[in-house]
Structures are given as structure tokens and as C-alpha cells.
Amino acid sequence: MSLRSPALLRPLLCTVALSTPLLATAQDQEAAPGVQAGITIGATTGAYAHYDDKPLVVPALAWQGKRFFASPGSLGMHLYKADGLRVSAVVTPYTLRFKTDDVNDAQLRRLHSRQMSAMAGVNAEYKADWGIVGASVQREVSGHGGGMESSLHYSYPIQAGRFTWVPRVGVVHSSARLLDYYYGISNEEALRSGLAAYRPGSATSPSLQIAVSTPLGSKWRATGVVANQWFGDAVKDSPMTRDGSQTSAFISLMRAF
Template identity: 35%
Template sequence: MARKLMLCGVSVLTMASCFTAHAQDRSEQGKLSLGLGVAWSPSPYRSYDNKAWPLPVASYEGQRFFLRGPSFGARLWNSSSSELAVALSPIGNRFRHEDSRNSQLRQLKDRDLSAQLGLQWQTKGTWGRVALAAQKEVTGHGGGHVFDANYSYAMPFGSAVVITPMVGVAYTSSALNDYYYGVSRKEALRSGLPAYRSGSSSAPYAGASAFIKLGARWSAVGTFRYSRLADEISDSPMVHGDSTVGYSAALMYRF
């Protein structure tokens, strides 16, 4: 099988990194894996009903194109140890006012799922893998930018299990933060919340993924990610808390 949901709140990047690590096995390249999973992350929004998200996932590593969990990309340059690609991936933040139990937050507009498009670069060796990404929101939800840098190290346990811890930092521009965590003057008048404009932020995170081979064609993937929220987000009147934790799991079948 070849191998962030947070979905910003669910670990899309952690899941994509898990698939990337297993794509390094040349015997798996050119093979398609499909699966269904679930992702769950307590929302940073105040008094919010948290729900598990169904998560269709795919994994494919071709000569030029790839699918890594929820991300799709095309390689612009590739060598035995490094890769430069253009990729489309989801930004999984979401706010539905009807899912909040807070009467003031129920007066706010919804914030929808977004997508980001941009460049991703990675290099790997016996020491692990370093990945960098520079992407722009392309679905009209703030139009901001996200920059991400992370390090991961795949640790095999026998021939059937691989554990991959990861650490990184993500920078999000003010436009995208403000879309998800800002409160406009019109919303403030309607809800009674103070108006708020969010600035750009840098947030460290840490996580891990697990790949478990269950047989000739079946495998399971699980991920965990802890993210520290920057003050520009935690100071929002929409937010309660200063961190998020995301989990996901999927069962995959290789064709």
C-alpha cells in the first residue's frame, strides 16, 4: 500500500505522511488501494457538537501522479531520494452554527470546508523524511496561504507494522484564519459577541501514524495529531481551548 483528516482539525497531513512513507516501498508502486475510514477531532469552537466524519481514502503511486489519502498530486521532478510536486488537498476546518449549543455562536455564518493547491517538496534518507509545502486556499474562503514543514521517521516492527512519528509547524495567513475564526461587525451586532479579526499564526504540532498489514491485500492505517493553537486563534470569541487533537483510522484493500 502506498501512503492532515485535520482535515485542519482532523489529521489530513498526518494521514498523507503515512501513505507517503509506505510509498517508499518500490514493490507497492503502481498499485491502487481503496478504503473507508473515520476521522474525529474535538472542535476548538465553543459549545460545539463533535461528530465523527466518514473518510473515503485512496492510495496510488504512479510514474507521475499520486493519491495519498485525501490528497491528489502530480510530480514535477523526482529522484531516488527527493520529490517536487503540485498537490490539491483539503482544509478540513468547518463551522456549522446549528451544531453549536451556544446561543451567540448560533447567530454566526457557517464556515465551510476548503481546498488548497500548491507545491510540496520532500526528501528522505536513512535519517527520516523532511517535507515542505506552500499552498493557497482556492475555494473562495478567505484566499489565504498555508506553509507547512515537518519531519517524520518510519520505524518498522517486523514485516507487518510500521509506526511513523512526526513533528512540524504550520503557518496560516491572516485571511484564512479570519475566515474560520473572525467575527465581522455585522455578526457582532447580531450575536452580541465582540468583533474580532484574526491575524496570521504559526502552530507547532506532533503526531504519529501506524500502518498494519493484515494480509496479502488488506491493511489498516491509524493516525493521531496534536496541534497547539496560536493566540491569534485561541483569542477568538468563537474558540474555547488552546489545542486540538485529531484521530483517524481506515481499512484499505489493495487491487
């Protein structure tokens, strides 16, 4: 069996962990160079307690060259491609954010907002008849503490007529510095809000998701993804959280040019 998971699914799968997943291109990154454009709509719930989760609507643009590539989920450069193995240097968005204007709790509204971050690192992926194994190591580079995140996942694309289904299981390890920015509460914030001060340690979080993609004519492709992540103790113990998991759902419509 030839495993060709649409690249539209891969950057999303790589960022499903504590960040909100994003959709990438509808074409395999090993396909002919080209440009795709479209729109992505989705939402994530459960990341923070008493939070008004709003849908995320973003334009989607992707480009694939022989060495460099761009997608809604990453900017990168292929470092090595041979015998089913691909290694790339990438910059990706870490789209988790906490805006006090969207909080429905008086204490949480007195905390500082947490912004989206940029991550840079290396992704590796190996494809064989038995499935696809991927791993990544990335560091926060946008001035929000410089934390690290690493991931390991396995997926198995299933072709069923015009539909490509991609179930995936994975695990993500997030460093204490990364989690402190998004889930920590400083002493100053504790005094102002009345919440307990909190400094999280590192956490390992498993995830499960299913993605489906189908062409719509010769130029268009639609993709949907539903994912769930179960938080590690360092996240679950934060006064900023209520549930032990978060759920994300995204739909993307892309056109090839």
C-alpha cells in the same frame, strides 16, 4: 536504514495543522502503480468552543501512476523525483468547518457557517537515513478568502515487526486571510450575536503526532493516527475558540487491487 513511510501517513501528516487530517493510501507512493480503496473514520475535537464534534466517515480511494497520483488526502502530479527528493504539485482538502447547527451556544449559533476549503500548492519531501523532512506551501482556491498556509515537519519511520510507527513533529504557519474565514467575526456578526468583532492575524502552530500502520494479509492495510496541535495566539484569542489546542484521531482500512 531504508526509510519508507507508507504514503497512507504522509497526506495526513501534511494536513494535521488547522485542518482535520485525512488518510491517504496504504502503499508507498514510490511503489508499483495500483489502486487502493477503503474507508476512513475519525474525529477532531477542540477546534471550536461549544461545538458538537461528529465523527467523519468517508470512502477512501487512491491511485498511483508514474506521474500523477490521487489519494484521500490529495490529488497531484510529481514534478521531480531523484536522490531522495520528491517535489509535487497538489490539491488537498482543508477539512475544518463550522456548522451553526452543531453549536451548543446561543451566541455562536448566530454566526455564519464556515465551509471546507480546497488548497492548491507545492509539497517537497526529502528522505535520508536520519529521517524525513517535508515542507509545503498552499493557497486556498475555493473562494473562501484566498489565504495561505505553509508547513515544515520532520518524521522518522520505525519498523517493528509488522508495524510501521511514524512519530512526527511539525509547525504550520497560517495567514491572516485563511484564519479570518475560519475564526474571524465580522462587525455584522458581532451585532447579531453579541460577541466581540474579531480579525485574527497570522499564526504559527506546532504539532505532534504518532501514526502506526500494519498489513492485514496480502491485500489489506490498517492505519491509525493520533495528532495534537497547539493553536497560535491568533486562533486562541478568537471568541469562537475555548481550548488552546485540538486533537484528532483517525483509523483507515484500505485494500489493494
